[in-house]
Amino acid sequence: MARPRTFDEEAILDRAILLFWRKGYEATAMSDLVEELGLGRGSIYAAFGDKHQLFVRALTRYLDRQDSLLAGALDTDGPALDQLRDLLGRLLTTDAVCGTAGCFSVNSIAELLPHDEDVARLAQRSLSHAQESFTRQLERAAREGELSASIDPQSGAQLLLTLIQGVQIVRKVDPDPVRATACLDSAFALLARNSAPLEPAAR
Numbered sequence: 001m002a003r004p005r006t007f008d009e010e011a012i013l014d015r016a017i018l019l020f021w022r023k024g025y026e027a028t029a030m031s032d033l034v035e036e037l038g039l040g041r042g043s044i045y046a047a048f049g050d051k052h053q054l055f056v057r058a059l060t061r062y063l064d065r066q067d068s069l070l071a072g073a074l075d076t077d078g079p080a081l082d083q084l085r086d087l088l089g090r091l092l093t094t095d096a097v098c099g100t101a102g103c104f105s106v107n108s109i110a111e112l113l114p115h116d117e118d119v120a121r122l123a124q125r126s127l128s129h130a131q132e133s134f135t136r137q138l139e140r141a142a143r144e145g146e147l148s149a150s151i152d153p154q155s156g157a158q159l160l161l162t163l164i165q166g167v168q169i170v171r172k173v174d175p176d177p178v179r180a181t182a183c184l185d186s187a188f189a190l191l192a193r194n195s196a197p198l199e200p201a202a203r
Helices: 009-023 030-037 041-048 051-073 080-101 104-112 117-143 153-171 177-191
Strands: none
Touching (some): 009 030, 009 041, 030 051, 041 051, 051 104, 051 117, 080 153, 080 177, 104 117, 104 153, 117 153
16 A cells, blocks of 8 residues: 655645756756655655656646736736736746746756657647737737737737747846846837837947
């Protein structure tokens, strides 16, 4: 008869997220997981499978949280562009928990694609969900007269999605939050209807 588990699987996955986030998949050894999670190898294998299976579960949990944030942050009350700008700022703030490690999802895509089918599937689902959410919000902005007439909602959503992924890469080199904020502000100034001309960046 199998012994009941005496640990919280969700708490263990949260620790695994932070470890893989800091070190990356390849650089994380099984001995690192044993030390960080406080579990023996046998317990890890029994509960989560091998290192790759544990990584996929950790990434799935991370992306599910992002999906929940998207679902709860965008609604029909208040200015659509302000809501979207606030959401993207919150995503950047959330990912700052690991300092200069960047974004766990972006890091995983850069390290493991195109050869890891499991990570590719998770990344495609997450990016598709984000783009659909951004598009719906920009469509509402267009209906309510907030969006520039020169911006197509779907193209604007793709722009924001690409921007936020790029900002996460740049933050690994230059973690100054002022630069990330300036990038978002510039993008939303371009999206907004009747927005004032952008001031040239200080040198």
